[in-house]
Amino acid sequence: MATDAKICGLSTPDTLDAAVRGGASHVGFVFFAPSPRHVSFDAVAALAARVPPHVRKVGVFVDPDDNLLDAAIAAAKLDALQLHRTAPERTAAIRGRTGREIWSAVAVKTRADLDAARRYAQAADRVLYDARTPDDAALPGGMGLRFDWTLLEGFRHPLPWALSGGLDAANVAEAIHRTGAPLVDVSSGVESAPGIKAVDKIAAFLQATAAA
Ligand SMILES: O=C(O)c1ccccc1N[C@@H]1O[C@H](COP(=O)(O)O)[C@@H](O)[C@H]1O
Numbered sequence: 015m016a017t018d019a020k021i022c023g024l025s026t027p028d029t030l031d032a033a034v035r036g037g038a039s040h041v042g043f044v045f046f047a048p049s050p051r052h053v054s055f056d057a058v059a060a061l062a063a064r065v066p067p068h069v070r071k072v073g074v075f076v077d078p079d080d081n082l083l084d085a086a087i088a089a090a091k092l093d094a095l096q097l098h099r100t101a102p103e104r105t106a107a108i109r110g111r112t113g114r115e116i117w118s119a120v121a122v123k124t125r126a127d128l129d130a131a132r133r134y135a136q137a138a139d140r141v142l143y144d145a146r147t148p149d150d151a152a153l154p155g156g157m158g159l160r161f162d163w164t165l166l167e168g169f170r171h172p173l174p175w176a177l178s179g180g181l182d183a184a185n186v187a188e189a190i191h192r193t194g195a196p197l198v199d200v201s202s203g204v205e206s207a208p209g210i211k212a213v214d215k216i217a218a219f220l221q222a223t224a225a226a
Contacts, residue, residue, distance in 0.1 A: 017190050018197040019223045020072060020176070021204060021216055023051030023156060029211035030061050034069055036220035039197070041065060042072045042096065045086045048152045050209025051201065055089035062090040072096050072117065076154055077104070083112060096142060098154040106137035115139045117176070121146035121154065122161040128169055135172040142199060145179030155179070158202035163192045183218035187226035198223055 021033035022042030033041050043058050044051040053061070065071055070093040073086050077099045086092060094115040097105055102118075109116045118138035120131045123146040131141045143166065145159035160180030177195035182203030189195060202208070204215040 017195065017223050017226060018176075019220055020197065020199040021211075021219070022072070022074060022178075022199055022201040023049070023205075023209070024061065024211060025051060025053050025057065025209070026211065027061065027064060029213055029216060030064055032211075032213040032216040033220070034064070034066060036217050037224060038069060038216075038220060040070045040072050040094070040199075042074050042199070042201070043086075043090055043092075044074045044156070045078065045082060046074065046076045046153075049156060051156060055085055058086070058090045070094060074098070074155075075100070077101075078108075080111070083108065087112060087114065094139075097138075098144075102133045102137045105134060109137060109139075117142050119144050119155060119178075122165060122179075125165050128165060131175075132172045138173060140197075141171065141173050141175045143175065143177055143179070144199075156201045160185075163189060166193050181219075183215065183222045186219060186222050190223070190226040 018039035020040035020042055021038045023044050024030045024041055043053050072094045073092040074096045096117040098119040116138040117140045118134040119142045122143050144155050145161040147157050158180050176197035176199050177193055178199035181200045204219050206212045
């Protein structure tokens with residue numbers, strides 16, 4: 015079965031177009047000021063207008079307040095909200111208030127971390143397994159870190175799910191074969207420097223995903 019792919023942290027028209035042209039199912043925009051991928055509302059409105067209807071627009075947030083969510087949804091016409099470090103109760107409230115599809119990021123380093131996914135079963139629509147970043151890191155994601163994919167072996171996923179964390183064109187086929195991920199998500203692995211997406215890397219990632 016074909017694997018869906020999300021290209022995350024897009025901030026320029028040429029790289030957004032590369033993601034769409036290459037067959038991405040989802041594109042992601044980061045609304046978190048400390049991130050090198052952070053987009054303004056004006057910039058994201060222009061980018062979102064280039065996205066065809068069959069490609070879903072995902073906003074990435076870190077425990078956001080309602081004002082940020084409302085402004086981002088309005089500017090980017092978001093289809094889905096990817097929430098990092100957001101408690102299940104707050105996640106459920108955001109889902110009820112916005113009516114958007116919710117992706118809950120679960121930070122993984124050990125098998126015990128996977129238990130957190132179950133806490134989102136009633137609150138979210140999808141779990142995104144991502145590598146746990148160091149406690150003192152500025153970002154909860156987007157650092158190109160991988161986790162041990164074998165931790166997912168035999169795990170009963172409580173929801174539809176996606177795999178992220180340190181993926182790139184060279185390892186995404188192995189990641190799909192080892193985990194059976196129905197959707198893969200990449201940010202740093204298609205960049206030439208933090209926050210600088212590369213058209214050729216986006217194309218290579220999407221080709222590798224389609225061929226897996
Ligand atoms: O990309 C960011 O800057 C970011 C900021 C805050 C939360 C999440 C972020 N990125 C997400 O992290 C994963 C993995 O990224 P990578 O491929 O390892 O660089 C991905 O889902 C991004 O959406």
